[in-house]
Amino acid sequence: MQVTIDKDSGFCFGVVHAIEAAEKALREEGHLFCLGDIVHNNEEVRRLENKGLQIINEDEFNRLNDSRVLIRAHGEPPKTYAVAARNRIELIDATCQVVLKLQRDIAASYLQMKRIGGQIVIYGKKGHAEVVGLLGQTNQEGIVVSSIGDLDQVDFTRTSVLYSQTTQSVEEYGKIIAEMRRRYRNGGGEALFECHDTICRRVANRARQIQEFAVQYDKVIFVSGEKSSNGLYLFDLCRRINPQSWFVSRLQQLDDIPFAPDDSVGICGATSTPMWLMQEVADVLRSKQF
Ligand code: SF4
Known part of the structure; x- marks a missing residue:
């Protein structure tokens, strides 16, 4: 079997920065709290937990005092910073610069x-950590839309400023912009609409790159955590261009895939997929007996 790992897959710089910040703090103290999963990849979370990282949820965070807590790349709403100040929590803020x-x-x-x-108006996934952080900047008054159907919540007689969550699809965001423009135009209020291109270039460029990669192989193994929005989006693009694409979160799932000895296999992943995990997948495939 000929196995190739996509050189453009793997952590984005925002995730690399958060993991480096966590590892530095863990080397210093051997223990660190992180508010929410540091990355949407269970294997990587487990690796860091073994070094002393402890993932906590919002309720647990609210009850903490005198501790150190990492804020992951997705960012947090202002109320998190207020709780930290009140409870003498030292924050290691690894919010990605693009999100900030x-x-x-x-x-x-x-x-x-x-x-x-x-x-x-914020185009994004309701309840997603980054969107919670963005909505917090509007005192919860912003309108989160996930689809064109949600645009009915917008008052097209008033001014709107539209932003997107950084990891959304460029094409889908384009559709939302076009529909909002159409509705404003129909009401004679074109000047009331302003929109901003806020999708992370790292994500936007990956869409084209991953399709160029996926089309070259007999089979594509897409390695990602099931909770990664970016992973589900990129896998969908792979499958559209190459129907012989499989979504794999754990090595054991490779056993269910009908490989042939002369297959060419491309391994790729999301911006939250660690390179070491893709390397492990490649090692398993290279050692496969037929
Ligand atoms: S995908 Fe982009 S915005 Fe999100 S953490 Fe990575 S670099 Fe930052």
Whole structure:
């Protein structure tokens, strides 16, 4: 079997930075809390837990005192920082710079919209950690839309500023923008609509790259955690271009795939997939007996 790992797959710089920050703190103290999964990949989470990382949820965070807590790349809403200040929690803030800029832009637009009676619209997945952080910049007043159907919540007689979660699909965001423009135009209020391209370039570029990669192989093994939005999105693109694509979260799942000895196999993954895991998948396939 000929096995190739996609050189463009693997952690994005935001995730690399968060993991490096966690590992540094773990080397210093041997223990660190992290608010939510540091990355949407169970294998990587387990590796860091073995070094002393402890994942906590919001309730557990609210009850903590005098501790060190890592904020992951997705970022957090302002209330998290307020709790930390109140409970003497030292934050190691690994919010990705791209997300941080988006939070600041939304916070500034929110103040502006407050003054003129406008609204903030966020295209993203309701309840996703990054979206919770973004919505927090609007005092929970922003409108989160996940599909065109959700646009009925928007008041098209008032000004809107539209932003996107950083890991959304460029094509789907384009459809939302086009539909909002159409509705404003129909009401004669084109000037009331402003939109911003806030999808992370690392994610946007991956869509094209992964399809160029997937089309070259007989079979594609897409390695990702099941909770990764970016993983589900990129896998869907792989499968569309190469129907012989499989989603794998654990090595054991490789046993269910009908490989042939002369198969060419491409291994790729999401921005939350560790390179070491793709390497392990490659090692298993290279040692396969037929
Ligand atoms: S996908 Fe982009 S925005 Fe999200 S953590 Fe990675 S680099 Fe940052």
